[in-house]
Each structure stands twice: as C-alpha cells, then as structure tokens.
Amino acid sequence: MRSRKIVIALGGNALGDTPQSQLAAVQKAAGCIADLAIKGHRIVVAHGNGPQVGMINLAMDYSATNGPHIPIIPLAECGAMSQGYIGYHLQQALYDVFRERSFRREIASVVTQVLVHEDDAAFGKPVKPIGKFYTWEEALKIASEKGFQFVEDSGRGFRRVVASPRPQRILELNVIRRMMEEDVVVIAAGGGGIPVVERDGRLQGVDAVVDKDLSSAKLAEDLEADMLMILTAVDRVCVNFNRPNQRPLDRITVQEAIGHMRDGQFAPGSMLPKVEACVEFVKNNPKGEAVITSLDQAPKAILGEAGTRIVSDRSEESKIKKLRSVDHVISNA
Numbered sequence: 233m234r235s236r237k238i239v240i241a242l243g244g245n246a247l248g249d250t251p252q253s254q255l256a257a258v259q260k261a262a263g264c265i266a267d268l269a270i271k272g273h274r275i276v277v278a279h280g281n282g283p284q285v286g287m288i289n290l291a292m293d294y295s296a297t298n299g300p301h302i303p304i305i306p307l308a309e310c311g312a313m314s315q316g317y318i319g320y321h322l323q324q325a326l327y328d329v330f331r332e333r334s335f336r337r338e339i340a341s342v343v344t345q346v347l348v349h350e351d352d353a354a355f356g357k358p359v360k361p362i363g364k365f366y367t368w369e370e371a372l373k374i375a376s377e378k379g380f381q382f383v384e385d386s387g388r389g390f391r392r393v394v395a396s397p398r399p400q401r402i403l404e405l406n407v408i409r410r411m412m413e414e415d416v417v418v419i420a421a422g423g424g425g426i427p428v429v430e431r432d433g434r435l436q437g438v439d440a441v442v443d444k445d446l447s448s449a450k451l452a453e454d455l456e457a458d459m460l461m462i463l464t465a466v467d468r469v470c471v472n473f474n475r476p477n478q479r480p481l482d483r484i485t486v487q488e489a490i491g492h493m494r495d496g497q498f499a500p501g502s503m504l505p506k507v508e509a510c511v512e513f514v515k516n517n518p519k520g521e522a523v524i525t526s527l528d529q530a531p532k533a534i535l536g537e538a539g540t541r542i543v544s545d546r547s548e549e550s551k552i553k554k555l556r557s558v559d560h561v562i563s564n565a
C-alpha cells in the first residue's frame with residue numbers, strides 16, 4: 233500500500249473523563265495510530281476536548297471562587313491546558329506502543345492556535361457542549377449564579393454550551409507540515425485549536441471552543457492530506473439513526489451528504505459537524521477521501537472495507553464513467 237498523508241480526528245469517546253480513564257482510553261487509540269504509522273503512513277492526530285476543557289474550566293472557576301489569590305482563568309487558556317494534558321497522554325501512549333513494537337518514530341504535540349472571526353455569529357449563539365452532565369435543577373442553579381447557558385444533550389442530561397466560531401486559519405500550519413514531512417507523528421489542533429482573534433495587529437484568545445471536526449478538515453485540506461479519518465463511537469453514519477428503519481451508509485457523494493444534511497439526518501453537535509467537515513474537505517480537495525468510523529474499524533476503513541466514505545461528486549462520476557466503459561467493452565466483445 234502506498235504511503236498516505238492521514239489526518240485523524242479523535243472523538244471524545246476515545247478519551248476518558250479522568251486522567252486514569254483517559255490514559256487507558258488513549259492506549260487503544262495509540263494502537264490504531266501505530267498500526268497506520270508502521271505501515272508507512274504520515275499521521276497528524278487532532279482530538280476533541282469538550283469534556284476536558286469543561287473539567288479544567290470548572291476546576292479553575294472553583295479555585296478562583298473558593299481559594300485565595302487564584303486568578304480567573306479564561307476559556308482560551310483552559311483550551312491550551314487541555315491540549316497539553318491530552319497531548320501528553322497521547323505522546324506517552326504512542327511512545328510505549330512504538331517501543332513495544334520496536335518501531336522508531338518521533339512524536340510531538342504542537343500547541344495550536346486557530347484564527348477565528350471576531351464578528352462570527354457563533355459568538356452570539358453558544359452551541360458547543362463542554363464538561364459534565366447536570367440535572368435540570370443543577371443546570372438552572374448554575375445558570376442563575378454564573379450566567380452560563382445549558383442545553384439538553386442527547387437524552388444524557390444538561391451540559392453547558394459555549395460559542396464555537398468557525399476555524400479560519402491554523403497559525404502553526406507550516407511547522408505542523410514540516411514535522412509531518414519529517415515523519416514525526418504530530419498531535420495538533422487539539423480541541424479544535426485555541427481560538428484567537430487579531431486585535432490591533434496582536435493575537436488574543438477568545439472565550440470559545442472550536443469544533444475539532446471542522447478544524448481537522450481545515451488541517452487536512454491545508455496539508456493536502458490523502459485522507460481525513462474521523463474516529464468516533466459508531467462504525468458508520470446512518471440515515472434514520474436510532475429508528476426502526478435505520479440504514480448505515482457505506483459511500484456517499486458530497487451532493488448526497490448535503491441532501492441528508494438538509495433532511496436533518498444528522499444530529500447537530502454530534503454527527504452533523506463530522507459530515508460537514510468531510511464535505512468541506514472533499515469539496516476543497518477532490519482527490520482526498522474522508523471517512524467516518526470507529527477506532528476498531530479504522531484499519532479496515534483505510535482499505536475501503538469499513539466506515540462511511542464521503543467522496544467528491546467528480547470522483548463518483550469518473551467511477552461511473554469507468555464502469556460504463558467496461559460495460560461497453562463487455563457488450564461489444
């Protein structure tokens with residue numbers, strides 16, 4: 233198999249809720265990343281941080297409220313801390329698995345800033361769930377004390393939501409590219425990247441959490457990756473998800489994906505940004521492939537044997553043309 237440039241987006245379920253559970257969870261992810269690296273692929277790993285950035289923010293807020301001389305730590309700084317915390321665990325797990333398999337490959341995390349528009353409408357409409365789940369009563373109490381906003385999250389309870397502006401530019405892109413070209417396994421754009429804006433020619437962090445699927449798509453596009461691989465809890469994307477007529481999708485074109493998005497087939501805040509990210513990547517990089525699958529299915533997905541593939545309309549047209557020409561040859565034989 234030829235060596236490919238792969239951007240992997242690791243979902244929250246690949247990480248745990250506590251340092252212990254996260255260390256155990258990243259070991260599984262590291263095994264899968266190592267399989268791909270050992271096959272000669274160049275890997276950049278992006279990851280989520282919803283539960284972790286919420287946990288860090290809560291701890292910081294508690295300390296500032298209850299402890300003497302502890303400053304308030306803004307959300308952008310909490311995002312930066314989450315990159316260090318998760319990157320550290322991923323580096324450690326990858327280091328161990330490479331050593332076990334006698335494979336030499338350097339690993340490094342890049343603290344990544346992502347430029348967002350200050351006037352992004354998302355600042356006025358928080359949608360990104362972070363941190364733990366609360367009961368309705370708990371959420372109501374915190375909302376009145378702190379002014380936080382909450383939403384009900386997929387029947388699992390109430391979660392705080394924060395603004396999630398679209399990623400416009402990955403500021404550390406060139407160093408990520410150079411490291412990838414040097415065969416370093418790079419961990420980058422963690423938690424979607426630390427959101428920053430430009431004010432009077434200076435960068436400044438803002439209170440937001442960027443969607444890691446959208447940042448991963450931007451990273452994959454900018455690196456001209458061959459594949460964007462979004463790893464989550466399900467093997468494939470479905471239409472009529474969780475209904476008796478649920479149907480898993482193997483391969484869909486950008487147009488088909490857009491049609492399903494318009495029909496409301498994908499839940500906002502969970503599957504919708506993943507499909508949207510794949511569509512963005514493939515539209516802007518028609519030679520690339522995007523796949524959504526689970527960690528377990530990742531090795532098969534890279535061979536085209538598992539997961540949901542989102543392909544460009546052009547690549548589907550050329551496949552149909554090729555099939556037609558084979559039919560033509562057969563019928564004329």
Ligand SMILES: Nc1ncnc2c1ncn2[C@@H]1O[C@H](COP(=O)(O)OP(=O)(O)O)[C@@H](O)[C@H]1O
Pocket residue numbers: 242243244245246280463464465466468469470471472473497498499501502503504
């Ligand atoms: N149409 C759909 N097909 C498959 N899964 C879906 C769909 N709509 C919503 N989901 C849910 O979205 C989840 C993935 O989103 P999320 O948990 O936010 O991802 P992660 O944290 O891994 O980035 C799946 O585990 C599944 O429960």
Ligand SMILES: NC(=O)OP(=O)(O)O
Pocket residue numbers: 243244279280281282283422423424441442443444445
């Ligand atoms: N930043 C981000 O998208 O995190 P999750 O994937 O954990 O929601």
